[in-house]
Amino acid sequence: MKVMEELIELHEEHIPGLLRLCRQAGWPDYGEQELRTLVQQGNLFGYQNRQEDIISCIGLFMYDSLASIGLVIVDNKYKRQGLGRRMVNACISQVDKDTSIMLCATKEGLPLYEKSGFQTACSIRKYSCQSFKPITKKHDFELTPFTEMDFRELVAADQAAFGGDRSTLLHDLISQSKESVIARNKEGKLIGYGLSAQTPDNLKFGPIIAPSPDFAAVLINRLAEGKQGPMRIDVPGDSALLHDSLEAMGFHLDDEPPLMLYQNKTLPPRNGQLFALISQGLG
Template sequence: MDVMDELIELHEEHASGLLRLCRQAGWPDYGEQELTLLVQQGRFFGYQNVRGDIISCIGLFLFGRLASIGLVIVDKEYKRLGLGRRMVNACISQTDESTAIRLCATKEGLPLYEKAGFHSAGSVRKYSCHSFRPIETQNRLDAELSSFREQDFQELAAADLTAFGGDRSNLLQQLISTSEECVIARNNEGHLVGYGLSVQTPANLKFGPIIAPSSNVAARIINRLAAGKQGPMRIDIPAEHTSFHDRLLEMGFHSDAELPLMLYQKKMFPDQNGHLYALISQALG
């Protein structure tokens, strides 16, 4: 095949090539704006053919001692050439021994990741909604919701760090600036205990991340972010939050898929407090 041997690093000028691969893979959530942000925040690698077309890609996102691999795509005409394996190994080589590497596997990619040394460490459920049903927000004693202000950011980043286990502050600043809405939750003592974002993608209104001390507060954040909105919605949640699953069903969401969450070798996730109720995306965690 007409594949260039050298794995190259991809930059913002390659966003249109990445968009073509996402469309071919059936991932409509990603537009050129979203892909440009991801390229700015992570390190992307890929292969070209002799005509200079991007025919594969992978993203590596570093958050302190936690890294995430995502957007692993190989053009359908170039599959079974070992490009995926080589890209995954290249990303692993960019991290050190103390870094835990996570990824959300598709069914197609699962054998590749298992051979590369990843093991199952949970799962992620994807939900969609086409007709949102507001819920009655009864227990207001658990938290007070308000719109995000710039002076909230340090507290927000600290809450995110203890929930996710890695420092995403640079990414969060960019996400908040491009979001539809950012809502924060404070407890009775006035401490920030959670937050949530909504982002409009080409395919839907996407919720995440959602950090909250309980499924009740997480549901109230979604309720606030979805208020008055029309059209398709999406959210990806860690599967262990079963009570949140029930709240999402109440609001008109249905589960589309459950995908394996994998970790590299014998590593464990950094300390997390169980307050991560929704991911930014399957690629970013």
């Protein structure tokens, strides 16, 4: 199978090709809306064959001093030709040396990432739920729907938890979300938030920012209660204390892929309040 030598930038007109790759890879979370967000918010690249069909893709997402690589797919017919390695190296070359680069590795991609200089830092816990069970936890904060007046405080809370500025991305995610919930304490200070989004295959939760695992569980319960159908949430591996609450709500641990960092770099300072990711690619 012949491949065009030049790595090209991918834009909205390439979404049908990206959708085909995601379906082939068995990644049902990515529909047209999700891919449009990735194209608009990140830098996506890929290779074409001689017929100009998209046969590989990769995404690079920048958040100040932190970068994330995701959506790494190579068409089954074009594997073992070095496309994945070339795409990963191209993304690395675009990132400043002082910027940390992270990615969530699949089992298939792990050897490639290790050869490219990535080391395992922690893990991501992938949970799914087929039948949600509401829980009751006492709390003394107020949960309200998001309004534009909340945005500045939400971004500040998110940056302290995530370690990078993703305000532009969050604005898009909130506008596309099924539900966006804000938590404020008795003094009226924003102390957490949570989003849910409907993907083609499930209701997905994230980000979840909260001062404690019990607090995060209350936010997840609020977003999930009364909803029908499959649900999913991706939780940082160091948030193990949330596990019991997720099990009580009917979630099951499906997988725990490694979160990797390039060349022994560390993540930017985080306050320990990130309890769910947007996605494995976006962080």
